[in-house]
Amino acid sequence: MITLAKTAKEVVKYQETPKDGKVCRDCLHFIAETNECKTVAGAINPEGWCSIYFKNPMLKKETNETNITAKTV
Ligand code: SF4
Numbered sequence: 001m002i003t004l005a006k007t008a009k010e011v012v013k014y015q016e017t018p019k020d021g022k023v024c025r026d027c028l029h030f031i032a033e034t035n036e037c038k039t040v041a042g043a044i045n046p047e048g049w050c051s052i053y054f055k056n057p058m059l060k061k062e063t064n065e066t067n068i069t070a071k072t073v
Contacts, residue, residue, distance in 0.1 A: 006041035007052075014040055014050040024048045028056045 024030045025046035029038040037044045039052060 006037070007039055008041055009050070012040055012050040012052050014044075014048060016045045016048050018047055019049040019053070022049050022053050022055070024050075024053075026056055026059055028054045030056075 023046060024037065024044050025032060027037075029040070029052070030036075030044065030046070031038060032046070035044055035046060037050075040050055
């Protein structure tokens with residue numbers, strides 16, 4: 001069995017709470033079936049967050065991107 005090394009939570013400043021509305025369950029790296037992360041080691045709280053958070057592009061449908069663009073003017 002191959003086990004890929006994952007990054008320690010401390011390294012990526014993982015926290016058990018959301019940050020600026022960003023949460024692990026919306027992250028590309030999150031594995032919802034097992035509450036794990038493809039990149040960070042250990043059990044991951046769906047409501048947690050870390051510094052390498054990357055929004056899952058599959059969630060775009062739930063976001064009004066036009067509004068986001070308008071806000072960044
Ligand atoms: S925010 Fe960090 S810990 Fe959470 S799923 Fe994404 S990469 Fe993993």
